Amino acid sequence: MTGDTGDDDRLAGMFREAASDGGAPAPGFDHGDVVATSRRITARRRSAVIGGALALFAVAGIGTVVALPRGDTSTVSAAAPAPAQRAADAAAPPAPVAPEAALGCPGGADDGASSTGGVAGGAAPGGAGSPGAASGGAGGCAAGGAGSGGGAGSGGAAGPPAAVSAPLGPGSTTCADRQDPALRALLVEALPESASAPAAATTDVCLPGSERYVSVELGGGVFTAAYLPPGTIPSLAEGASSAPTASGGTVIVSPPPALRDRAPAILQYLGPRL
């Protein structure tokens, strides 16, 4: 073990012996499996790109953002006037919000004050530079229900908890998204500093599409959150903790040591929303 040639040769022999095929099971995949999986992933990515482009067009058509001039020189962004039907709906009790829509703009979806709630946190008067505005920038909407007015500076879990809409539940893709945007949005609400955290490297391993994952570089390590659908029985790795979710699944977080004490609060926040 001193690194000289003799020891190197001995170690190499031991490694070769340990990896010998003597006790190895037969390979679990062949060329056909590889090609089929590759084509499936390629097709899924292609359809995701097409779907994303269509969604972009749809969003651009529905939610046009206009600049409203004021007496002073400042500019405020606001959502375009809603269709007539929506104005009528405003008088009625708010309907349940679709989970994905709620994640896109937490707390500000359909409360009759949408022209106010739709103001982006970063553009709201006095909002720039506040923690809430900074964390809201990454998700496209202010985190922690900033759009509902008073919470603009509070930022995510530090503020009053937003109303829990329908739980997010299992994903519906062929392979699980390893950087699930919906789960990421929830994580940003629970852990505001994750808004500016870069996504951690992941692989192309095709995990069941009903699962959701997000991994970010944070706190000197990798923070991973995962949602497993009902029926999946996890065995937790060291440092990970889990909680049941509203949809009957399991949410697991694996924080780096520096953030380990935040895990219970994050699980408590994510559980009812997943």
Add this chain to the structure above:
Amino acid sequence: MDALAEADFERYFRARRDAIRRTAYLMCGDWHRADDHAQAAFVALHRHWRRVRDKGALDAWMRRTLMRAVVDESRRPWRRERFTDDVVAVDKVVADPDVTTRHVLVDGLRSVPPRQRAVLVLRYLDGLDVAATAAALGCSEGTVKSQTSHGLAALRTALGGSLDDLRPAG
């Protein structure tokens, strides 16, 4: 991918599958997970096959992909487990020195951190020198040297005195 490229890929797959599997096995310590990692690496390679210009660098690319898959999996906060009513047949323990070597070393490697383990496997199983290991893992030669040193120290700690009792077959 055209038929010629598909045939090229299939040739490479058939030639390298077992070696890649073995490398994956020592990196993760489990044949089934090694299959998953190796398959994922081959799938990634198939998806990028058209863009591969230097076929001589394929092995290095595969090793790097494999290492990333193993490290990524080690970060995943859970492992899949299923209950079963079937009784798992356990083979009778055979006091074969080769089997002992295999099990002791693989068990010891499990306690070595993933990146250090990958460096040890590339250097001692695949026979790469420091420069080639650095190229395969996309890091500096100094990093490879320090990871090798730390990895060997961790392996020695894990194996204790049993390391000196191990002898390669032949």
